[in-house]
Amino acid sequence: MSCPICGRETMHRYRPFCSKRCAQIDLGRWLTGAYAIPAEEEDAPGEEDAVPDRETPPTRH
Numbered sequence: 200m201s202c203p204i205c206g207r208e209t210m211h212r213y214r215p216f217c218s219k220r221c222a223q224i225d226l227g228r229w230l231t232g233a234y235a236i237p238a239e240e241e242d243a244p245g246e247e248d249a250v251p252d253r254e255t256p257p258t259r260h
């Protein structure tokens with residue numbers, strides 16, 4: 200049996216996946232449909248509601 204995500208050999212611990220990552224990827228797909236989890240992110244840093252910097256026009260005198 201091989202991992203349905205990446206095709207590698209399945210680990211018993213993470214059946215039917217090869218790793219925790221692949222299990223999470225599959226779970227994410229299942230939960231969100233077509234949404235793909237970025238491969239490099241392991242833990243979500245929480246909600247960051249950063250306000251984007253606005254370009255302030257130069258002040259005139």
Ligand SMILES: [Zn+2]
Nearest residue numbers: 202205217221
């Ligand atoms: Zn895998």
